[in-house]
């Protein structure tokens with residue numbers, strides 16, 4: 247939690263203990279540098295990263311190197327949320343739904359039409375539709391929509407009981423998170439909550455290749471507070487086998 251992945255010492259140490267990862271890292275650095283030149287706006291850049299990653303392997307593009315891990319990561323999200331307040335009658339907004347790694351389980355569990363997934367990547371949404379078909383969930387009529395930003399302006403007021411963003415802010419600069427916090431309160435139903443994961447550091451906040459962003463818990467809780475939201479660190483998520491941490495945000499009554 248203290249390590250700064252941008253420091254030279256960390257890079258050298260990592261390279262020495264993981265020699266096989268040097269070549270893929272250099273390849274990724276070259277690709278990302280080119281994509282950053284082509285797309286100065288972060289969302290456009292990250293959409294291009296997703297297009298490139300999804301064309302190779304959609305499950306790896308959402309962070310799972312094997313199908314078993316894809317299944318396990320989806321189950322972990324579903325189990326946690328269903329143990330922490332999700333009910334079948336809830337309306338859920340899944341920000342950065344990816345290819346429905348967890349989404350298909352939420353869709354299966356929720357009443358028809360109650361799942362709304364948004365993502366910036368058309369490529370991963372095409373893969374999401376394939377997941378939906380694989381699991382035979384057509385009758386559940388989920389919404390799967392492309393988004394360019396997180397103003398959520400096309401969604402109704404006070405509609406969603408649960409808003410969820412798993413492994414999305416770990417790929418987002420603070421300006422994107424700020425935009426989300428500025429607007430999520432409007433779409434949350436009374437008593438609703440917003441759960442998100444993030445890459446946590448207890449040291450200096452930093453980013454790697456503008457793909458992975460590391461924040462301190464206090465930064466995100468203070469940012470939520472600036473928008474009238476109350477955040478709390480979900481301690482019991484830390485026991486699950488996942489590298490990220492989780493915060494729940496709601497509106498004080």
Ligand SMILES: C[S@@+](CC[C@H](N)C(=O)[O-])C[C@H]1O[C@@H](n2cnc3c(N)ncnc32)[C@H](O)[C@@H]1O
Nearest residue numbers: 308309342343344347365366367370412413414
């Ligand atoms: C690591 S994947 C996780 C996908 C899904 N939440 C899951 O856990 O399987 C991150 C997803 O967030 C999407 N994403 C990244 N930035 C976003 C943003 N600002 N708004 C919406 N989606 C975003 C990416 O396109 C990608 O599909």
